[in-house]
Amino acid sequence: MSSETKTTSDYIQHHLTNLTYGQHPDGHWGFAHSAAEVAEMGFWSINVDSMLWSIGLGLLFALVFRRAAVHATSGVPSGLQNMVEMIVEFIEDTTSSIFHYKNDLIAPLAMTIFVWVFLMNAMDLVPVDWLPELAVALGVSHMKVVPSTDPNITMAMALSVFALILYYSIKQKGPVGFIKELTLHPFPSIFAIPVNFLLEFVSLIAKPLSLGLRLFGNMYAGEMIFILIALMFGGGIVYALFGGVLQWVWAVFHVLVITLQAFIFAVLTVVYLAQAHDTEEH
């Protein structure tokens, strides 16, 4: 715990509150200082910490990979190029085994999602108090450093993927073909249209929801456990030592979780887009 005056629930609440910029109910713009103030700001506010970390990690990905790409030679590859090529090859193998159409967007899309989500998830491995406490020391009241524990971030990516699903569904099948798919499956009868539409629409909507909420849920839960473990550090030497061991164990396990979640997000994106390209009856 950061200070003796804080209660446990304050501590948890502090860790779960974003640094949100928006309009206060009294009309002036500024940062929210509590979860209640964030709620009062409504939709037209922005989580500055999530955006900054998300953009920062995106830039880290873009610049590091760009550097490797610019220096890429067909000769013997060196360290960074090797790593980038391994990821590129891994993504290429994965996408080409799922996605059988010609589309230059899919593989870079999958790689961006995989690496970016991985980096965002990896922020979870930084001890939970370091960066928020540093921010407090610098005068910033709240700092959530794992963007993928913010549903705005995960749902934004899921909805972006959903937009691509709709775009390619209509592009590949035509508006009529897409509507037919929604209404004449799985029962090809004119009388079954309401039932079909209900089934197909639910399964269509379920795609972005499950995609975004799965990542959010996993990361939020993981972060929560790190916060709970961190609480033990305030409970005396025995608790602190036990907490240290627990944190190490959970971090090791979490390495698996963050990689897996990044991979699942990328692969499901490719699967959904492959379905959007499927024109044959099924």
Added chain:
Amino acid sequence: MNLNATIIGQSITFFFFVWFCMKFIWPLVGAAMRERQETIAAGLRASEEADQKLALAASNAEEELTTAKAEASAIIEQARARASQMVEEAKTEARGEGERLVEAAKAEIEQEVNRAKESLRAQVAELVVTGAERIIEDSVDADKHDAMLKKLAAEL
């Protein structure tokens, strides 16, 4: 969990990074990897070709060697034949020369003998004449009996 404009900001960011990756990262890395694949494939092909060439060269060399050996033995055979022929010729020539020399020596010896006989005959005739003169004291006219004396000398 409250949704706010972050969702819009993140969507824009998302499409920006996907676009950046598609335009500026993926094609370059992919091109380098494909190029390396081709280089490696070409290298493997070249080494296979070199292997084949080496095998071909080895068999060629063996062939050449065999031909050269055959040629060399033919040349040696020829040289040997020529040498024995030369020896044979030399022998024949030597034998001829020897015979000729022997013939010449014999002829000379015969000549010498004849010459000696001739001279002996002349001396004997003279001795006979001298002896007869002594015996018969001037009774023998050299001119008169010359023919007879010659006949006598020839009989000796």
